Amino acid sequence: MKIGTIGAGRIAKAFTKHAANAGYNVIMSNKSGTDALDATVKTFGSKVKAGTVDEASEADIILLSIPWTEVSEVLHKKKSWNGKIILDSTNAISFPSFKPLDLGEKTSSEIVAAAAQGARVVKAFNTIEAATLASDPNEGKGKRVVVISGDDAAAKAEVLQLLDKMGFAGIDLGSLASGGKLQGFGGPFTGNNIIKILK
Numbered sequence: 001m002k003i004g005t006i007g008a009g010r011i012a013k014a015f016t017k018h019a020a021n022a023g024y025n026v027i028m029s030n031k032s033g034t035d036a037l038d039a040t041v042k043t044f045g046s047k048v049k050a051g052t053v054d055e056a057s058e059a060d061i062i063l064l065s066i067p068w069t070e071v072s073e074v075l076h077k078k079k080s081w082n083g084k085i086i087l088d089s090t091n092a093i094s095f096p097s098f099k100p101l102d103l104g105e106k107t108s109s110e111i112v113a114a115a116a117q118g119a120r121v122v123k124a125f126n127t128i129e130a131a132t133l134a135s136d137p138n139e140g141k142g143k144r145v146v147v148i149s150g151d152d153a154a155a156k157a158e159v160l161q162l163l164d165k166m167g168f169a170g171i172d173l174g175s176l177a178s179g180g181k182l183q184g185f186g187g188p189f190t191g192n193n194i195i196k197i198l199k
């Protein structure tokens, strides 16, 4: 299974580190081009390569990790995402107030899913601060929890498997509407570092 990232910033780097350590091949992409990414990908070893957004979008599972303002344009560039899994790590934040954007009745991941036609969107990796996400998922006597939400049961099962291989404890919060509300920016999971104690 191949993994791609759209965005190569703090969250994408944290994610890629754990994915590469778990043995996955990852193509990272960014806005400013592969030259700017060469040094970054080298830090992760031979499993990680720099590519264009189009190349990263060919992977089976794609981490979306870009500013909210860029999301719609990037996702609409592809007419169909052909059943690929998009891991939506984005947060809809108003700057400079750093408050949740008013999205009306929709959660941000429902908006992502509407823009990414044909994709199976699973919200993940948006609630934990990047430096914490980058650190060892084993903490104390437990594992760091990554909460997920989505409307496709098979996609969520794949993501839970991926999380397990990366060393995280995945917890399914429900649909993009209900779970998405819980894990959306400003909701109860925002910024929380939750550890699942292992018996």
Ligand SMILES: NC(=O)c1ccc[n+]([C@@H]2O[C@H](COP(=O)([O-])OP(=O)(O)OC[C@H]3O[C@@H](n4cnc5c(N)ncnc54)[C@H](OP(=O)(O)O)[C@@H]3O)[C@@H](O)[C@H]2O)c1
Binding pocket: 006, 007, 008, 009, 010, 011, 012, 029, 030, 031, 032, 033, 036, 053, 065, 066, 067, 068, 070, 074, 089, 090, 091, 092, 093, 125, 126, 127, 128, 129, 130, 131
């Ligand atoms: N930082 C956190 O602690 C944190 C925690 C949870 C969720 N989030 C969310 O995760 C997302 C990413 O945050 P971040 O902190 O990782 O951001 P970041 O460090 O600022 O990196 C953003 C990345 O997005 C890339 N990018 C921007 N526009 C793009 C486009 N049109 N096409 C392709 N790539 C594009 C940038 O490319 P260049 O490198 O070429 O500029 C950069 O690599 C945001 O939605 C944020 O709200 C962040």
